[in-house]
Amino acid sequence: MASTQVYTDYHPRWLRRQVSTYWWLEKWAYFAFILREMTCLFVAWFVVYLLLLVGAVAGGAESYQRLLDWSASPWVLTLNAATFLFMIYHAVTFFVAAPQALVVHVGRRPVPARLVLAGHYVAWAAASALVAWIVLRA
Amino acid sequence: MRDRITLQVARYRPEQESEITFDEHEVPCPKDWVVLDGLNHIKDRIDGTLSYRWSCRMGICGSCGMTVNGEPKLTCATFLADYAPGPLRVEPLRNFPVIRDLIVDIGDFMRKLVRVKPWIVRQVEKPLSEGEYLQTPEELDEYKHYSMCINCMLCYSACPIYGLDSKFIGPAAIALAQRYNFDNRDHGAAERMDVLSEHEGIWGCTFVGECTKVCPKHVDPAGAIQRYKLTAAMESMKSFFLPRGA
Numbered sequence: 374m375a376s377t378q379v380y381t382d383y384h385p386r387w388l389r390r391q392v393s394t395y396w397w398l399e400k401w402a403y404f405a406f407i408l409r410e411m412t413c414l415f416v417a418w419f420v421v422y423l424l425l426l427v428g429a430v431a432g433g434a435e436s437y438q439r440l441l442d443w444s445a446s447p448w449v450l451t452l453n454a455a456t457f458l459f460m461i462y463h464a465v466t467f468f469v470a471a472p473q474a475l476v477v478h479v480g481r482r483p484v485p486a487r488l489v490l491a492g493h494y495v496a497w498a499a500a501s502a503l504v505a506w507i508v509l510r511a
Numbered sequence: 512m513r514d515r516i517t518l519q520v521a522r523y524r525p526e527q528e529s530e531i532t533f534d535e536h537e538v539p540c541p542k543d544w545v546v547l548d549g550l551n552h553i554k555d556r557i558d559g560t561l562s563y564r565w566s567c568r569m570g571i572c573g574s575c576g577m578t579v580n581g582e583p584k585l586t587c588a589t590f591l592a593d594y595a596p597g598p599l600r601v602e603p604l605r606n607f608p609v610i611r612d613l614i615v616d617i618g619d620f621m622r623k624l625v626r627v628k629p630w631i632v633r634q635v636e637k638p639l640s641e642g643e644y645l646q647t648p649e650e651l652d653e654y655k656h657y658s659m660c661i662n663c664m665l666c667y668s669a670c671p672i673y674g675l676d677s678k679f680i681g682p683a684a685i686a687l688a689q690r691y692n693f694d695n696r697d698h699g700a701a702e703r704m705d706v707l708s709e710h711e712g713i714w715g716c717t718f719v720g721e722c723t724k725v726c727p728k729h730v731d732p733a734g735a736i737q738r739y740k741l742t743a744a745m746e747s748m749k750s751f752f753l754p755r756g757a
Contacts, residue, residue, distance in 0.1 A: 386525035387616060388609035392674040399581070403671060406719045470718060474737030481649045 412463035415456040468493040516540040516591050517598035518549050523609050546586035547575050563613035573661030577613050578602040583665035585727045604668040617664055623680050626706045627688035632699025644696045657690035659728040666722035666732050672715060679715035682722035682732030689735040708743045
């Protein structure tokens, strides 16, 4: 495919405006998008934290207690609180976007987007309830 | 309510300027005037050298797309009174080279559009004697909203990905490819996949979602792209697990 530059060789005076490095600060929607993309860093941190937790549990009571003490330090608490908020943001924005990508049909009729969205929230609540039941049962 | 509003209109005259400048004009602001009426008033009564595109004045031709107060808009469907007391800033669409004043070059889109074959591709045409290709209302609903695209380029202007990487094939071209992919008379989905599955095709999209928000015809290009990502991923899985075909 011919590039734009090749096509416009004969029109050198066309004005080409550069996108600012700070384009994501120009509109709230762009900033919200960048925040959503940033949530992947916090998802990664939660995965690392989960692995640390599994390792500590496998290491016995003493290593588990060490992890609990470390987790109670202010900076880990702050990091995990921020991570929790970003994870909620991640989930909510993912759910909002899901009906656009996931067009479900029942028979020949498409399921309304609101129902697809509601289905995600119901699944989220059910999974949370299951985890709560497993944890609180002990 | 004031009966006049100030328009700050972008000017780029390549023979005398290397950057955009702004002219200010006061125009009447009756409640039924759109931004395009204001521009036509300037052109007819104040400065005949102002250049911009327009045609139908009714949201069909897609030629009067401009940036109004920072947002991509069809100027024939954007009322001046909504911006009172003003001022109102009118600029060319972003992410495209500016030819003159409010006119941008959309040649890049036109070349990309052809690549996705936005027409019905048939393996075998049935003879005329067998009549039309009939569709049920449900089959029509599968693609009808994608067919509403008027190539106004507001989605490209709102897309930061296209602004940063002009190789990205872009929202409207992909939505129009999907318009034919979801048409049950079409057999060209496999041919389009070669183009759409490129890195600069659907995978270039990071789902900012602004293309859908600014679309004046409710086409939902962002949805079209995400749906195709699902299709492409499924096809890729199928070719991995069933290399000889299902």
